Structure formats: C-alpha cells, structure tokens
Amino acid sequence: MQPEKFEAIVVGAGPAGTSAAYLLAKAGLKVALIERGDFPGAKNVMGGILYTRPTEEVIPGFAREAPLERPIVEQNGWLLTADAAVKAGYRSAAFGQEPCNAYSVLRARFDNWFAQQAVEAGALLIPGTLVEEVIRRDGKVAGVRTGREQGELLADVVIAADGVNSILARDAGLHEEWMEDQVAIVVKEIVALPAETIEERFNLEPGQGASIEFYGDATAGMLGTGFIYTNTDSLSVGCGALLSELVRTLTTPYDLLERLKNHPMVRPLLAGGEEREYMAHLIPEGGQRAVPRLFTDGMLVVGDAAQFCNGLHREGSNFAMVSGKFAAETVIEAKAKGDFSARALSGYAERVKDSFIMKDLRKYRDASRYFERHPAFFGVYPEIASAAAREFLTVDGVPKRRKQWKILRDVHRRRSLWTIARELLGALRVVK
Ligand SMILES: Cc1cc2nc3c(=O)[nH]c(=O)nc-3n(C[C@H](O)[C@H](O)[C@H](O)COP(=O)(O)OP(=O)(O)OC[C@H]3O[C@@H](n4cnc5c(N)ncnc54)[C@H](O)[C@@H]3O)c2cc1C
Numbered sequence: 001m002q003p004e005k006f007e008a009i010v011v012g013a014g015p016a017g018t019s020a021a022y023l024l025a026k027a028g029l030k031v032a033l034i035e036r037g038d039f040p041g042a043k044n045v046m047g048g049i050l051y052t053r054p055t056e057e058v059i060p061g062f063a064r065e066a067p068l069e070r071p072i073v074e075q076n077g078w079l080l081t082a083d084a085a086v087k088a089g090y091r092s093a094a095f096g097q098e099p100c101n102a103y104s105v106l107r108a109r110f111d112n113w114f115a116q117q118a119v120e121a122g123a124l125l126i127p128g129t130l131v132e133e134v135i136r137r138d139g140k141v142a143g144v145r146t147g148r149e150q151g152e153l154l155a156d157v158v159i160a161a162d163g164v165n166s167i168l169a170r171d172a173g174l175h176e177e178w179m180e181d182q183v184a185i186v187v188k189e190i191v192a193l194p195a196e197t198i199e200e201r202f203n204l205e206p207g208q209g210a211s212i213e214f215y216g217d218a219t220a221g222m223l224g225t226g227f228i229y230t231n232t233d234s235l236s237v238g239c240g241a242l243l244s245e246l247v248r249t250l251t252t253p254y255d256l257l258e259r260l261k262n263h264p265m266v267r268p269l270l271a272g273g274e275e276r277e278y279m280a281h282l283i284p285e286g287g288q289r290a291v292p293r294l295f296t297d298g299m300l301v302v303g304d305a306a307q308f309c310n311g312l313h314r315e316g317s318n319f320a321m322v323s324g325k326f327a328a329e330t331v332i333e334a335k336a337k338g339d340f341s342a343r344a345l346s347g348y349a350e351r352v353k354d355s356f357i358m359k360d361l362r363k364y365r366d367a368s369r370y371f372e373r374h375p376a377f378f379g380v381y382p383e384i385a386s387a388a389a390r391e392f393l394t395v396d397g398v399p400k401r402r403k404q405w406k407i408l409r410d411v412h413r414r415r416s417l418w419t420i421a422r423e424l425l426g427a428l429r430v431v432k
Contacts, residue, residue: 003152006032006124008331009144010159011131011168013040013115015317016303017161019058019324020331022114025121027332032153033115033123034146036130041111045188045281046317047229047236049211050105054318058325059117063099067109069231070209071100074202078265080217084386085265096208104209104229104236106190133171134158140297140341141172156340158299159327161320164282166305174301175292180247181372182286184224184311186240187253189261191273195233201269202230213314214239216382218260220251223372226260227314228269235273237261242285242372253280283316284309285368288361294352295345300327308352310360312367312431319357326351363431370430374423376415384411 010021013035021033037043049072055062073096076089095101119125126146135143135152143154160168164183169175195206202210214226224241239257246253260266284290284307291307294300302308303320310319330348334340352358371377388407392400411417 001150003143003150003154005143005154006030007155007335008032008157008159009034009153009155010123010161011144012161012163012303012305013037013111013118013125013127014044014161014163014303014320015111015114016305016308016320016324017159018111018114018118019321020159020161020302020328021123022059022118022121023325023328024331025118025123027328028122029332029335031123032126032155033118034126034129034131034144034153035115036128038128039112040115040125040127041108044107044111045186045279046105046107047188047211047227047238047314048105048107048317049102049229049314050110051102051315051318052099054321056099058321059114063103065113067105067113069104069106070204070207071096072102072104072211072229073100073204073208074210076210076212078212078214078218079382079385080214080263080265081382081386082217083264084390086382086385086389091210096205104211104231106231106234106236131162131168134168134299141299144168156298157331157334157345159324159331160299160301160305161303161324162305164284164304164307166301168299169292169301169305172296172299174294174296174299175290178284178286178290178307180244181242181368182284182290182307184240184242184283184285185246185253185280186224186238186283187257187278187280188236188238189257189275189279190231190234190277191237191270192234192276193270193273197272198230198233198235204230214260214263214266216378217263219245219256219378220249220259221375221379222246222249222251222256223368223375223378224256225311225314226256226266228266234276235270237270240283242368243282245372283311285311287368288358288365291358291361294349295342297342297345298340300330300345300348302327308357308361310364312364313360315360322355323352323357326355366430370426374426376423377427380415384414 074091218226308319
C-alpha cells in the first residue's frame with residue numbers, strides 16, 4: 001500500500017507546530033500534525049507565561065476562548081541570599097486590561113485547545129505517535145517514518161517542531177547533539193491553593209495574576225533562575241540551571257527546587273499548598289551561536305528545535321509561535337510556486353533574520369557565556385546588595401552619611417570596587 005501523502009507534515013503539537021499547522025490548514029493545505037503525547041500538551045512543560053501579541057498574530061481573538069489562567073499584572077525579580085531577598089517589580093493596571101500583555105497558562109490545557117483550533121481549520125491531528133526519522137527521496141526530505149505499523153507518511157514539506165530534543169533536525173543533518181552549556185534543565189511543580197489565598201498572598205484583585213523570578217541563592221549560585229507564576233487555583237513553581245553547571249556541581253534539579261521551596265522568603269507563599277504534578281524539561285540556552293541551519297530540501301525547523309529561546313527574558317513560546325507562522329507563510333509561497341527545494345524555503349530564514357527572533361538572539365549572544373564565567377552575579381553580588389540594604393535600613397542612631405561610607409568600605413572588603421566596575425561594565429556590554 002502506498003503511504004498517504006500530505007502537502008505538509010508538522011511534527012510536534014507545541015506552540016511552534018500548532019501555529020504552523022493551524023495557518024497551513026486555514027490556507028487550505030492538506031496538513032498532518034503528528035504528536036507523540038496521547039493528546040497535545042500531555043508531555044509539555046512551560047512556566048508558563050504566554051504572551052498576547054505574538055499569539056494574536058497567529059490566532060486573533062484567542063483570549064476570548066482559550067483556557068487561560070490569569071492575566072499577569074505584576075512582574076517581580078527577587079535576588080535571593082540564604083536568608084534575604086532584594087526585590088524589584090513592576091505592576092501596571094494597563095497589564096490587566098484587554099488586550100492584556102501576558103497570561104499564565106497550563107500547557108496541558110492550552111496546547112490541547114490550540115491543536116483543536118488547527119483541527120477545526122482542517123488539519124489532521126495524529127496523537128500518540130512518535131516520529132522516528134525523516135524519509136529521504138532523491139536527496140530531499142519527503143516524509144516521516146513513525147513508530148506505528150505501516151507508519152510512513154509522505155509530504156511536499158516537513159516542519160520539524162519537535163522541541164529542544166529534535167530528532168528530526170538531527171536526522172536531517174541540521175545539527176548535532178546540543179552541548180552541556182547549550183541547554184538548561186528545569187523542573188516544575190504545580191502546587192494547588194485556593195484562588196483567594198493566592199490573591200491574598202500576592203496582593204491581587206480577584207482573577208489577576210503575578211510572576212516572580214528568583215536569582216542568586218535560588219540556584220545555589222549557578223547560572224539559572226527559579227520562578228513562581230500564579231494560576232487560577234494553583235502556583236507553578238520551578239527552578240533550573242545550565243546542564244554544564246549542574247554537572248560541574250553534581251547538583252540535581254530536584255535538589256534545587258526543594259532548596260527554593262524551603263527558602264525562608266519563598267516558603268510562606270507556598271504554605272498549605274498541595275503538590276499536584278512534577279515535571280522536568282530542557283530549555284534551549286545556546287543563543288544565536290547555537291541556531292542550526294533552518295531549512296533543507298523539503299524541511300524547515302521551528303521553535304525550540306531551532307534553539308529559538310530567550311532565557312534571560314523567559315521568552316520561548318512567542319519565538320515558537322512566530323517561527324511557526326513564518327514557516328507556514330514560507331510553505332504557502334513554496335506551494336504557489338510548486339517548489340519545495342532549499343532555495344524556495346530559504347525565505348523562512350530571511351523572515352526569522354528580519355524579526356525580533358534573530359535580533360534578540362543576536363543582542364544577547366554573549367550573555368549566557370559571560371554570566372557562566374562570572375558566578376559572582378549569582379553569589380557575591382546578591383550578598384553585597386542584601387548587606388548594603390540591611391545596613392542602610394537598620395535604624396541604630398548612626399548618621400546616614402556614615403552608613404554610606406561603611407557600606408562602601410564593606411563592599412570593597414568583599415570585592416574590590418575596580419573588579420565590581422569591570423564586571424558590571426562587562427555585564428552591561430552583553431545585555432545592551
Ligand atoms: C520549565 C519551563 C518554563 C518555561 N517558561 C516559559 C514561559 O514562562 N514563557 C515562555 O514563553 N516560554 C517558556 N518556556 C519555553 C517554552 O516552553 C518553549 O520555548 C516552547 O514550548 C517551545 O515550543 P515548541 O513548540 O518549539 O516546543 P515544545 O513546546 O517542546 O513542543 C514540542 C512538541 O513536539 C512533540 N514531540 C517531540 N518529539 C516528537 C516526535 N519525535 N514525534 C512526535 N512528537 C514529538 C512534543 O511532545 C511536544 O508536544 C519554558 C520552558 C520550560 C521547560
């Protein structure tokens with residue numbers, strides 16, 4: 001029997017793949033969306049903050065129907081030491097008004113809903129099916145082989161949206177295994193709490209949400225972050241670090257998460273919560289230098305599979321959706337020309353290059369390496385900031401000017417002012 005032929009096969013029903021499949025189906029193409037999970041989202045992990053504008057670009061008006069948790073009206077960054085937190089945050093009423101800037105989501109619900117929109121647009125969803133390799137014919141990618149019996153499917157073009165561990169991109173020769181400093185391991189737990197308790201603890205109006213990102217002691221001084229995001233009646237709590245850092249320090253991500261949950265500044269936020277789910281996942285952290293070749297004859301790579309992620313700003317779903325959209329637009333053009341060669345698909349890389357995706361990855365291309373080489377930002381500097389704040393805010397009859405001089409002397413004793421100036425300038429250079 002001849003394998004079934006599609007105009008496009010999309011592998012992976014995460015935000016990247018479903019965006020591509022949805023737009024291709026809407027444009028009238030015969031498209032299959034293959035997902036290894038029993039349903040889209042079953043295996044997917046994200047903090048997760050979903051950004052409104054990039055999602056609107058793919059599926060306008062989604063917020064009226066999608067299963068969203070809370071609009072994020074407040075974002076915080078906490079620099080932790082063993083027993084203190086130096087806090088910065090921003091809250092805006094505008095973030096709580098339609099169209100809200102971002103929402104917390106639970107991927108098992110959101111991805112399932114999103115894939116359903118692709119099905120309603122005409123895509124054939126094939127869940128519970130692992131794609132094992134690409135099929136090549138006449139030197140070009142011509143389909144995929146799945147783990148099912150007679151599991152070959154053919155297509156004019158295959159879109160690899162199979163996430164950070166992309167089997168397809170590797171099989172097509174577009175990249176090798178990632179190195180230990182090109183991925184972070186993050187673990188996440190969902191902790192159930194009543195909605196009113198969440199609103200009280202995070203100082204929120206009913207239905208509103210907040211996020212906290214943790215640095216410093218949160219990752220035991222390693223390059224990484226922790227987070228808490230508020231869902232409707234649960235908190236997403238997570239923590240992770242570069243794989244190379246975890247290997248170097250022989251730390252497990254589970255240990256890091258336990259450490260964060262038991263931190264004296266964090267514990268009260270979780271008190272009385274019931275642990276519901278525990279999951280672990282990789283995040284691409286290689287930045288611009290790790291981005292593989294994005295296309296070959298008959299195939300495109302999108303989302304995490306292409307290392308499209310900005311860990312510094314906790315953005316990945318937006319890169320995934322917009323790259324999925326660019327892939328769909330490129331395939332629609334290729335179909336009009338009847339040409340799915342690498343040359344015809346190269347417009348995808350041009351679109352990515354001209355967008356925020358490549359511009360942001362280029363902007364931060366040296367950041368990860370710089371901070372990995374300067375662990376002071378995750379250890380000594382949080383301690384210096386905390387000691388300075390404690391000294392300045394302690395009311396003990398010492399005049400404020402004398403306190404300022406004392407703080408300066410104490411800082412200098414811990415790390416020379418020259419080193420601090422050099423490291424801060426270096427940090428500014430890699431994030432400017
Ligand atoms: C803990 C954590 C927190 C994060 N927090 C945020 C956040 O708050 N905001 C944000 O924007 N980003 C966040 N990210 C990043 C974000 O989750 C990713 O960038 C985004 O999910 C990438 O989408 P994707 O579709 O490319 O890949 P994925 O979401 O990983 O989807 C890949 C899909 O392909 C399927 N698949 C894989 N291999 C195969 C195969 N061989 N055959 C068939 N199906 C396959 C998988 O089951 C999955 O459904 C976070 C990531 C993690 C791990």
